Amino acid sequence: MKKRPFKTGKPTKLTKKTVQERINAKMKPPTVLEAPKHKTVQPLSLLKKHKKNYYLGNSPKKWPLPTAIILVSLLSIILFIPTLIVLTFGNGAEKEATSQEKEPEKSVELESSPFSVAVMRSNLEKVESVPLETYVAGVVASEMPANFEMEALKAQALAARTYIVNYKLHGDITEEADVTDTVQHQVYKGETELKEIFGDEYKEKMNKIKEAVNATKGEVLTYKKEPITPAFFSTSNGYTENSEDYWKEELPYLRSVKSHWDEGTPKFLDQETYSIEQVGQALSTNLPADKALAIEISRTDGKRVAELTINGEAFTGREVREKLKLRSSDFTIEQKDDHLVFTTKGYGHGIGMSQYGANGMAKEGKTYKDIVNHYYKGVEISTVTDTAPALVAK
Known part of the structure; x- marks a missing residue:
């Protein structure tokens, strides 16, 4: 075994002290080391709870309480101010819009009249x-x-x-x-x-x-x-009526024309059901209720009933409409036992x-x-x- 070379020269105090300490240590009787009472062995789960965080460099400093309060306050203000602005100005705009809607509407004035x-x-x-x-x-x-x-x-x-x-x-x-x-x-x-x-x-x-x-x-x-x-x-039945087909007078400007825009409107179709006795009373005629009635209908250019022949008696479409209070003189009739069902198209004279x-x-x-x-x-x-x-x- 090779001897380590020693530097020549006067040894330092640190070297002497260290060697002396080693000699004293060898001469002292061995001591029994006891674990500190506060460092008892704990379960792994508890050790994890008390595990300390270690940082590279210096450990983080704790913020003083006043500084923490100031920072929290500033953060709250930063988050709250935009919401406050939106609510404040939003409500103002809404109130302004509401106030505009509530402004009284001006009445339109009619033009002057000659009589x-x-x-x-x-x-x-x-x-x-x-x-x-x-x-x-x-x-x-x-x-x-x-x-x-x-x-x-x-x-x-x-x-x-x-x-x-x-x-x-x-x-x-x-x-x-x-x-x-x-x-x-x-x-x-x-x-x-x-x-x-x-x-x-x-x-x-x-x-x-x-x-x-x-x-x-x-x-x-x-x-x-x-x-x-x-x-x-x-409402029309899809056509208008020639004036003479409902009234007596023929007027050249009141001619039958197509009017398809009425189809599907609220008053285009209607249905009324009367007993045969009620129809007979309205038309001032006797109608048998125990057998099928003979019904014949002729129509105008406007597709309305020109004449209705029922049980041998003739009536104009206008008569039937007015006496039975039907919506229109364009109607069909269906007999169901002792009742008659009238289905009309349109509303009015046409x-x-x-x-x-x-x-x-x-x-x-x-x-x-x-x-x-x-x-x-x-x-x-x-x-x-x-x-x-x-x-x-x-």
């Missing part, structure tokens, strides 16, 4: 003088649904104005009134009645109707420079302009002029001043 209409108010039993354009608006609101298309409402306004101008020129007018407010002439309702009918939607609906009336101000339909009888009704048909045309982009020229043949749009100067002069 007034004396209307017999049936419920009040008195005559009311109503400016022409106000009267027209009241008729449109009463005769056609306000939710119809604007062009359909314009067509209705034109028909209503034409009717009253024609009636004031050629109608059977009493000393007290020009017309009544019932279906005898045209249905008319005033402001108080319409407010009850329309409720909260009164202003909105009347504004729409007034716009339609103003858009046709002073206009009337004429045939050979004379105002026409602008018949109208709710002459002139179909209101649901007009609305269907408007939905397709047709104008009110297109509508009236479809349902009234050979007519022109004129003015009250040119057509009825005598009425305007009054």
Whole structure:
């Protein structure tokens, strides 16, 4: 064994001390080492719980409590402020939008009228003088649904104005009134009645109707420079009727035309069932209820019943419709034991302009002029001043 070389020179104090300590250690009796009481052996699971984390370098310092509070506060503010801004300004915008929606809607004013209409108010039993354009608006609101298309409402306004101008020129007018407010002439309702009918939607609906009336101000339909009888009704059976097929008078501008827009509308189809005895009483004839009835039907150009022959007796389609209160004179009859089932198409007499048909045309982009020229043949749009100067002069 090779001896390690020792450096020559005076040994340092550290070297002497170290050697002496080793010699003393050899001379001391061995001591028994006892495990510290606080370092008892513990189960592995407990050791894991008390396992310390060791870090490279210095162990992390604990944050002082005030600093931690400040940092948490800053973090909360950073997260909370955007939410606060959105809520604050969002609510403000919402309130602003709400306040804008709640602004009262301005009422549309009707244009001036050249004359007034004396209307017999049936419920009040008195005559009311109503400016022409106000009267027209009241008729449109009463005769056609306000939710119809604007062009359909314009067509209705034109028909209503034409009717009253024609009636004031050629109608059977009493000393007290020009017309009544019932279906005898045209249905008319005033402001108080319409407010009850329309409720909260009164202003909105009347504004729409007034716009339609103003858009046709002073206009009337004429045939050979004379105002026409602008018949109208709710719903066709797919065709309109020649005037002479329901009324007695033949009018050249009230011809049967196709009106497919009515199909599928709310009043297109209906069904009524009566006992044979009820039908016999309504038609003032005796009908046997214990056997099959002989029924024959002929039809008009408008596909409505021209004549019904039942058990050998003949009736016009109009008679049957009116006496049985059917919606239309286009009907079929089916016998079921001692009952008769009447299935009708359309609603109304069928002459002139179909209101649901007009609305269907408007939905397709047709104008009110297109509508009236479809349902009234050979007519022109004129003015009250040119057509009825005598009425305007009054």
